[in-house]
Amino acid sequence: MxxxxxxxxxxxxxxxxxxxxxxxxxxxxxxxxxxxxxxxxxxxxxxxxxxxxxxxxxxxxxxxxxxxxxxxxxxxxxxxxxxxxxxxxxxxxxxxxxxxxxxxxxxxxxxxxxxxxxxxxxxxxxxxxxxxxxxxxxxxxxxxxxxxxxxxxxxxxxxxxMTLTLGQIHGGAALLGDPLGDRYIIEKIIRLQIAVAGLNRSSGQEEKADSLREILTALLSMREEWRRAESE
Ligand SMILES: C[S@@+](CC[C@H](N)C(=O)[O-])C[C@H]1O[C@@H](n2cnc3c(N)ncnc32)[C@H](O)[C@@H]1O
CATH class of the missing domain: 3.40.50.150 (Vaccinia Virus protein VP39)
Structure with missing residues (x-):
């Protein structure tokens, strides 16, 4: 078989x-x-x-x-x-x-x-x-x-x-040290940046753009934390 x-x-x-x-x-x-x-x-x-x-x-x-x-x-x-x-x-x-x-x-x-x-x-x-x-x-x-x-x-x-930060909700609750973690976060950041750029060009979408920017900031700072933790 x-x-x-x-x-x-x-x-x-x-x-x-x-x-x-x-x-x-x-x-x-x-x-x-x-x-x-x-x-x-x-x-x-x-x-x-x-x-x-x-x-x-x-x-x-x-x-x-x-x-x-x-x-x-x-x-x-x-x-x-x-x-x-x-x-x-x-x-x-x-x-x-x-x-x-x-x-x-x-x-x-x-x-x-x-x-x-x-x-x-x-x-x-x-x-x-x-x-x-x-x-x-x-x-x-x-x-x-x-x-x-x-x-x-x-x-x-x-x-x-459990309580998760905005960064953890989007970038993973327990992914510190995962070999694909950095790639995963970068891909999310790129998708968010594209979405924000699209919204910036259309009117009346400020609230949505602000909430996407907040997620972006959370992911960028989580990536920074991961990099610091991994270099220690
Ligand atoms: C892409 S397949 C995934 C098969 C397998 N679990 C895997 O991960 O490879 C998705 C399957 O979920 C079934 N499905 C979608 N919604 C469902 C639900 N609410 N309850 C039960 N099955 C569902 C679909 O019929 C389909 O067969």
Whole structure:
């Protein structure tokens, strides 16, 4: 049987899933992650959920192709098809930060302190970090990875309290020392500078431009702090 190879993005998530976990993978699509984890005996059980029939059919097909059992395939929006007691590790990966936040908001039991959340936003990671801070979650660790030229954060969170600065909301809560950290912040700064320049040219957008400038300043000073900390 052919080997199942994970992308660097899914590979990092697989590394962070604790051995023997009872996994729920939300937005599973092909179910590569739960199938790989079951194939390697890394999880006790897995629930593979998706919002749509097409991806769920692909998920079942991957399980069949690799002869993997112990996966429950479920159709549903977010975590609506999962009971809190069925899983201790929840992966929500490969979708926008706003969508991940909305899924967690509809399942407040994920902040009960007994669930480990592995979150991988493709866009709008700042929306997700702000949501986590405001809804009783704490970020335990973060890492950056480059997949097909784009840098993505992976966030491990659970129930708890935290306060993040504006810089940390946008530039990462726990990324000091990450080999891709500087690149990640620079890319954000460039995107913000382009957005501010666009707004400067259109009238009536002063408030928006001011708030983007505030984020820019926060990111620039966080980058400076990181550089100082790394040179000490
Ligand atoms: C790009 S795929 C990501 C697949 C895999 N998680 C990964 O990271 O490679 C996104 C999947 O999330 C599913 N999805 C989007 N919103 C969802 C929601 N609210 N609940 C469950 N699944 C969702 C989509 O149907 C799609 O199959």
């Amino acid at each position: 052919k080997q199942l190879e994970l992308s660097p993005r899914l590979g990092l998530l697989a590394d962070w899933v604790p051995s023997g976990a009872r996994l729920a993978d939300v937005g599973t699509d092909h179910a590569y992650l739960p199938v790989w984890l079951r194939l390697h005996g890394r999880v006790a059980s897995a629930i593979a959920c998706d919002l749509r029939e097409g991806p769920l059919a692909r998920a079942r097909e991957t399980g069949r192709a690799y002869g993997v059992d112990g996966i429950s395939y479920r159709l549903g929006n977010g975590l609506e098809a999962v009971n809190a007691e069925e899983a201790d590790t929840i992966v929500i990966a490969g979708m926008g930060g706003e969508n991940i936040a909305a899924i967690l908001e509809r399942a407040p039991w994920t902040a009960d302190g007994t669930h480990q959340l592995l979150l991988q936003p493709m866009t709008r990671d700042e929306v997700l970090r702000a949501f986590l801070m405001d809804h009783g979650y704490v970020i335990h660790r973060e890492a950056l990875l480059r997949d097909r030229g784009t840098i993505y954060p992976v966030i491990e969170a659970g129930g708890g309290e």
